[in-house]
Amino acid sequence: MNPIAIEATSLNKTFKTKIGLWKTKTKSTVAVENISFNVERGELFGLLGPNGAGKTTTVKMLTTLLLPSSGTAKILGMDVVKQTAEVRKHIGFAFSGSRGLYNRLTAIQNLKYFAELYALEPQVTRKRIPKLLEMVGLSSRGDDRVETYSSGMTQRLHLARALLHDPEILFLDEPTVGIDPVGSRELRQTIKTLMSLGKTILLTTHYMAEAEELCQRIAIINKGLIVALDSPDALKRRISGDSVIEACIQTGQAHILMERLHILDGRTVVDLKNGAEPEKLCIRTPEPSRVLELLSPYLNPQYIQGLEVRNQTLEDVYVTIIQAEKQ
Amino acid sequence: MRAMPWRLIKQQVAVQFRTFTLDFWSLGLFVIQPAVFTAVGMLLSHAAGNAMPDLVYTVIGGGIMGMWSGIVFTSSFDIIGDRRNGVLEMIVGSPTSLTTIEAIRSLTNVLTGLFSLGLAFIAALAIFGYSLRNVNFWGVGVSLLLLLFAMWCIGVFLANFLAWSRVSSTFVDYLEMPVAFLCGFMYPIRVLPVWLQVLSGVLPIRWALQAMNESLLGNRDWSFLVTHWAVAIAISLVFIAITRWLQVKVQDSIRVNGELSSI
Numbered sequence: 360m361n362p363i364a365i366e367a368t369s370l371n372k373t374f375k376t377k378i379g380l381w382k383t384k385t386k387s388t389v390a391v392e393n394i395s396f397n398v399e400r401g402e403l404f405g406l407l408g409p410n411g412a413g414k415t416t417t418v419k420m421l422t423t424l425l426l427p428s429s430g431t432a433k434i435l436g437m438d439v440v441k442q443t444a445e446v447r448k449h450i451g452f453a454f455s456g457s458r459g460l461y462n463r464l465t466a467i468q469n470l471k472y473f474a475e476l477y478a479l480e481p482q483v484t485r486k487r488i489p490k491l492l493e494m495v496g497l498s499s500r501g502d503d504r505v506e507t508y509s510s511g512m513t514q515r516l517h518l519a520r521a522l523l524h525d526p527e528i529l530f531l532d533e534p535t536v537g538i539d540p541v542g543s544r545e546l547r548q549t550i551k552t553l554m555s556l557g558k559t560i561l562l563t564t565h566y567m568a569e570a571e572e573l574c575q576r577i578a579i580i581n582k583g584l585i586v587a588l589d590s591p592d593a594l595k596r597r598i599s600g601d602s603v604i605e606a607c608i609q610t611g612q613a614h615i616l617m618e619r620l621h622i623l624d625g626r627t628v629v630d631l632k633n634g635a636e637p638e639k640l641c642i643r644t645p646e647p648s649r650v651l652e653l654l655s656p657y658l659n660p661q662y663i664q665g666l667e668v669r670n671q672t673l674e675d676v677y678v679t680i681i682q683a684e685k686q
Numbered sequence: 687m688r689a690m691p692w693r694l695i696k697q698q699v700a701v702q703f704r705t706f707t708l709d710f711w712s713l714g715l716f717v718i719q720p721a722v723f724t725a726v727g728m729l730l731s732h733a734a735g736n737a738m739p740d741l742v743y744t745v746i747g748g749g750i751m752g753m754w755s756g757i758v759f760t761s762s763f764d765i766i767g768d769r770r771n772g773v774l775e776m777i778v779g780s781p782t783s784l785t786t787i788e789a790i791r792s793l794t795n796v797l798t799g800l801f802s803l804g805l806a807f808i809a810a811l812a813i814f815g816y817s818l819r820n821v822n823f824w825g826v827g828v829s830l831l832l833l834l835f836a837m838w839c840i841g842v843f844l845a846n847f848l849a850w851s852r853v854s855s856t857f858v859d860y861l862e863m864p865v866a867f868l869c870g871f872m873y874p875i876r877v878l879p880v881w882l883q884v885l886s887g888v889l890p891i892r893w894a895l896q897a898m899n900e901s902l903l904g905n906r907d908w909s910f911l912v913t914h915w916a917v918a919i920a921i922s923l924v925f926i927a928i929t930r931w932l933q934v935k936v937q938d939s940i941r942v943n944g945e946l947s948s949i
Contacts, residue, residue, distance in 0.1 A: 374944060419944070424779050426941045447781045458772025463705045475697040476780035476787075520776070 363436075364528050364559040365398035365421060370430035372416050372583075390416040392583040393430070398561055398576075400527075403554055405574030406563040407677060413583040414563040415454075418532050421561070422452045434528060448477070451521035455533035457513045459520075462506040466497055466516050469505060470523060477524035484523075491519040495549060511542030518549060528559045535569060547573060567674035579677060581684045587676075594676045601626075602647040603675055606640045606654065607665040613638050616662065619653055628679075637664055643675065694782065698790040706760065706767070707798055715759060716752050716802045724748030724806065727872050741816045742902045747872035749806025750895065753799030753837065754871065758862045760795040761841035764788075765849040778940070785933050792841035796834050825901025825911050829894055832918045836890035839925040846932040850939065869895055890925065893918035 372391040378384045391413040398404040406414045419425040421432050423443045432439045434446045453459075460469050467488060474484040492498045495515035505513065514534055521529060531550070535543040543566075550573055553560060564570050570577055571591050578588040587594060608616060613631050620629050620642065627644040644650050647668055657663050706712065727744035739745065765788075768774040778784055810816035844861070868886035869875070875883055875896055886892045897914035905911070 416944070422779055424775055424941065425944055426938070444781055444783075447779060452779060454772075454775070456772070459776050461701060461705050461771065461773060464701065468701075468704065472697050472701050473776065473780070475691075475694045476777065476782045478691075478694075478781065481693065 362399055363397050364400045364402070364434070365396075365404070365561060366431075366433040366436075367397075367417070367421065368395050368431045368433075370394040370417065370420060370432055371428045372413075372420060372425065373428045389583050391420070391427075394580070394583070394585050395430075396578050396585065396588060398559060400559050401554075401557050402575050403550070403560045403562060403573055405570040405577040406561065406580055407565065407567070407570050407577055408563075408580035409565060409681060412580045414580055415532055416583075417580070418452070418530050418561065418563055422450055422530050423447055448524070449526055450528045450530065451524065451526035452530040453514075453517040453521040453532070453534060455514070455536040457510060459517060460505050460513065463504060465502050465504055466492065466508075466519075467501045469516070470520060473520050474523050479524060487523060487525075491522055494522075494552070495519045496545060509542075511538040511546075514538055514542070515546065515549070518546070522553075526558075528561070529553065531560060531562045533563055533565070535564070535566060543569070567672065567677055571673040577673075579680055581681055586684055587680050591673050595671050595673060597676065601643050601645050601671055601675075603669050603671060604640075604642040604644065604647060604650055604654075605667045605669070606642070606663050608638045608640050609660070609662055609664060610636065610638055612657075612662045613640055616640060616654065616657060619657070620650065622653075623649065643671075643679065691782075691786065694786070695790050695793075698787060699794045702791060702794045706764075707794075712756075712760075712798075715756050716798065717805065719755055720748040720752030720802045720806060722748075723751045723872065724809070739814065741810050741814055742899050743870075743872050743874065745810040745814060745816070746803070746806045746899075746902065749803040750871045751866055752802025752806070753796070754866055754869075754891070755862055756799040756802065757792075757795055757837050757841045758844065758865075760798070761792050761845045762848045764791050764795075765845055778937075784937060788842050788845045788933075789838075792838050792845060795841055796838045799837065800834070820904035822901040822904060822906050822911075825905065826898055828915060829898035829901055829911070832915055832922075833891065833894035833898055836894045836918055836922050839890060839922040839929070843925050843929045843932070846929055846936050849936045850932065865889060865891070868892065870899075871895070874899070887917075888921065890918045890921035893921065 370391055371389075371393060374388045374390055376386045376388070378386045394413070394417060396404075406417060408414050416425065420427045421434065421439060423439050423446055426440060435449055437446050437449075439446050461472070464472070470488045470491070471484060474488070479487070488501075489498065492501050495518055497512060497515055497519070500508070500512065505516065508516065518531070518534065521531075534550075535546055538546065547569060550560065550562070562570070562573060574591060576588065576590050577594060578585045579594075580586065587597070589597070606616070617629055617631065617640070620627065623644070623646070627642060627646070627650065630641040630643075632639040632641060642650055651668070654663065654666070658666070724745050724747075727747060728739040731739040731744055765774065768777065777787055811818070866872075868878075868882065869889055869892040870878065870886070875886065875892065878886070893914045897911050897918070901911065
């Protein structure tokens with residue numbers, strides 16, 4: 360059995376739009392540029408990136424909804440362009456948002472319709488729909504129209520729809536966007552259950568905690584390019600040794616502290632988050648004791664109102680990488 | 687694709703009815719609009735000095751008008767509606783081809799249109815005392831089947847044509863009346879200038895409808911009817927061939943441009 364579930368090799372996607380009054384000019388937008396990665400069977404792989412980074416475009420190419428401009432993508436060894444119909448039988452996908460279901464139908468009517476699109480036998484459909492509704496916590500609302508659902512319920516119904524044909528591979532594109540914390544936690548729990556059932560999952564998100572909690576490996580994507588790919592721990596080790604010192608500063612005093620820290624070498628990065636009240640100074644440094652020593656004369660409410668020293672989180676890694684890319 | 691996906695047909699028809707057909711908009715399309723056309727036809731007939739309205743072209747013509755309007759609007763806007771709901775991506779991403787879904791939808795729309803025609807027949811019989819004594823039933827039956835087939839072909843063609851680009855959707859809005867006039871829904875085709883009759887010849891509906899109207903009026907000239915049926919079938923097949931070509935273009939285009947989910 361092929362241990363690789365998803366294989367993307369030098370995937371590119373460029374959108375071409377006709378512009379101008381007579382549509383004579385063509386504007387090209389590179390959405391995905393030379394992306395390559397593999398996802399092993401049973402793995403939960405995360406695609407992280409800011410809005411517009413190319414995450415959804417990548418997922419849509421892998422789910423056969425978009426044709427790549429160049430490069431190849433294989434699902435369970437099958438080419439997404441040449442063996443489209445076969446690939447579709449083995450994958451399920453759910454996108455964020457309330458679109459993608461018939462709002463005037465009930466959850467059960469929607470699921471019955473999509474079950475038929477996947478040519479499920481009636482006896483399978485009859486058994487699976489109640490099970491899936493139970494799994495996503497919608498058993499009691501199955502006969503209600505989707506238009507009466509909250510965002511979280513709709514998202515969970517999307518997941519049930521994606522699982523109807525019991526696919527081996529699941530693509531979840533920002534599944535917790537717009538869902539309240541309790542709903543997000545429940546959805547993450549469902550994703551963990553799916554993992555325990557041996558599903559391969561590709562998850563896109565820009566919630567770092569979610570990625571850190573769920574993903575075994577993460578690719579950080581920015582402006583269509585993969586800029587980092589590793590396990591969450593390994594990514595954190597990349598800038599390991601660095602500590603993060605967050606100081607709440609009395610408004611207007613930050614420049615004094617920044618000047619003071621200016622004597623440190625380039626390995627220490629000082630970032631002022633103004634706009635917050637009080638202002639917040641975020642210092643990422645391999646020598647926290649030296650920073651604390653420099654800041655110690657200012658440890659009084661006139662300058663520093665609060666101070667926290669902590670290890671790097673995935674969010675710090677992400678911000679570092681994305682900011683480095685910007686520069 | 688499965689040989690004959692009866693369960694899919696049943697589900698698709700159910701979805702079509704629940705999401706689209708059973709609402710007031712469809713009531714207007716399939717009942718009120720044909721009734722208005724019939725009323726206007728009767729008034730014009732009366733103004734022209736006829737004591738009784740021309741039932742085939744006025745009453746039943748109104749029913750045909752309802753069928754046609756239903757096909758144009760429902761088939762054309764099915765894909766747009768799905769795109770707007772975000773369901774189009776889900777359908778395209780499933781193992782069932784969009785072509786199959788379009789075919790079933792168009793069939794549903796055509797058969798729903800029969801409701802307009804049925805009402806028109808009932809009105810002709812019950813209200814206006816239309817007699818079935820002279821009707822060529824075989825001619826009507828075969829012609830009606832071919833009319834449904836021709837409308838189904840046009841429905842599938844329109845669905846793809848509309849999905850092709852946003853510009854094409856603009857044209858569909860202008861199709862309803864010109865096609866109705868060209869095909870002689872509410873008057874005999876012979877009253878049109880010759881060049882318009884030639885132009886209407888490219889529409890399979892025109893040939894099947896002409897055969898049906900003549901059969902309703904008692905025409906038993908089988909060579910006339912068979913010729914019209916043969917032409918209706920031939921042109922319908924040409925539309926199917928064009929539609930197949932268009933389907934490949936459309937499905938490639940929406941996957942290249944990423945227009946599956948854009949509104």
